Amino acid sequence: MRHLLNTLFVTSQEIYLSLENENIVAWKGNQIVQRLPLLNLENILYFGHKGASPALLGACAKRNIGFCFFDMNGRFLARVSGTVRGNVLLRKMQYRLSDSDKESCGIARFFIMGKILNARTVLMRMARDHPLSVDQEKFTHIIKMFLRSASDAQTTSDTDELRGIEGNAAQLYFSVFDQLILQNKKSFYFQRRIKRPPADFVNAMLSFTYTILAHDCASALEGAGLDSYVGFLHRDRPGRESLALDLMEELRSIYADRFVLTLINNRLILPVHFQKKENGAVWLNDDGRKVLLAEWQKKKQTMIVHPFLQEKIYWGLIPYVQALLLARYIRGDMDGYPAFVGR
Structure with a gap:
């Protein structure tokens, strides 16, 4: 996982993301490998297949944090976003x-x-x-x-x-x-x-x-x-x-x-x-x-x-x-x- 440009890059196939209070929790199997606050994040780019919890996706949508899914080859699959998104203005x-x-x-x-x-x-x-x-x-x-x-x-x-x-x-x-x-x-x-x-x-x-x-x-x-x-x-x-x-x-x-x-x-x-x-x-x-x-x-x-x-x-x-x-x-x-x- 890398944090650049207010964007979280998740590039490991084995990482599953969940929500704990106001933090993203990264799991590898049954082990927590990293915690990262949602505060100041603009995007999460996820390359893999384990996915993320509905609670985290809902929190990202509520806070207007774009959550984008890609396959391991980098092909765009889907974006999760809230009702109001800066993409329209962009x-x-x-x-x-x-x-x-x-x-x-x-x-x-x-x-x-x-x-x-x-x-x-x-x-x-x-x-x-x-x-x-x-x-x-x-x-x-x-x-x-x-x-x-x-x-x-x-x-x-x-x-x-x-x-x-x-x-x-x-x-x-x-x-x-x-x-x-x-x-x-x-x-x-x-x-x-x-x-x-x-x-x-x-x-x-x-x-x-x-x-x-x-x-x-x-x-x-x-x-x-x-x-x-x-x-x-x-x-x-x-x-x-x-x-x-x-x-x-x-x-x-x-x-x-x-x-x-x-x-x-x-x-x-x-x-x-x-x-x-x-x-x-x-x-x-x-x-x-x-x-x-x-x-x-x-x-x-x-x-x-x-x-x-x-x-x-x-x-x-x-x-x-x-x-x-x-x-x-x-x-x-x-x-x-x-x-x-x-x-």
Whole structure:
């Protein structure tokens, strides 16, 4: 259990929560492992299957404390809340901001600055750790260009211009992505980003991992009380969780791309884990998906220090923390949204 941002994160499958006076009591089997006062809590995010007592759920509803249930993979299941909830006002503010091009750009540029700076970090680490495997001159040039792009993203007030900055940065990043692959280059190579359908092993892994990350971000936004379908950079489209795509932008390279590269460079994913369709599309087969999903769960359980909160936290909780920070910014509780920028 972790207490961050007035939010209680329960990540153990074995924890059952009950109410004692004005305290949350965490049980593991017949043993009490922790007591925590309800006072000052805004949300409880519960990942597991043991659940909570009706008395605690009723107390949370009465005190307007959001209680959100997720499965162990982070998929949003349900929210328990009282008759009066700040989510209505939060979502109305989200919709108003989304309808304004100026306000949308003001929020979207945080996501894109985070995306560019994280891509820069990935390249810098590669150039530092494997100097003989990369084109140092080209990497140095792109790293400098990323600083300029991040500065341009910070100052623009036009969403279309922001998309252009993001597109140019992505093109630069993927132009050297193949140099980040260190093992089994005969099978795992990258020429360009191909989405629909992926035409090689690396693109297949990227597409699958981005899909998982988008689902995690959507669940996190629902847990924070935001509408995952109403975005700021990605505009409204029926059936598309646009705000989830916005939120995941800053996490693509530092979280998803690094994960894919680790699987390839550590030879955890092999050519036998893929299948090629008649139309040329390449997909992970059942065994490949099992390996990737198992490693994804391991990745989510690793600890890092959150760069803004300066608290140790599981990687898997990063989308949930970022969603809570975004909700606070939209409500006006923060002067800016602190995009996740890794090291």
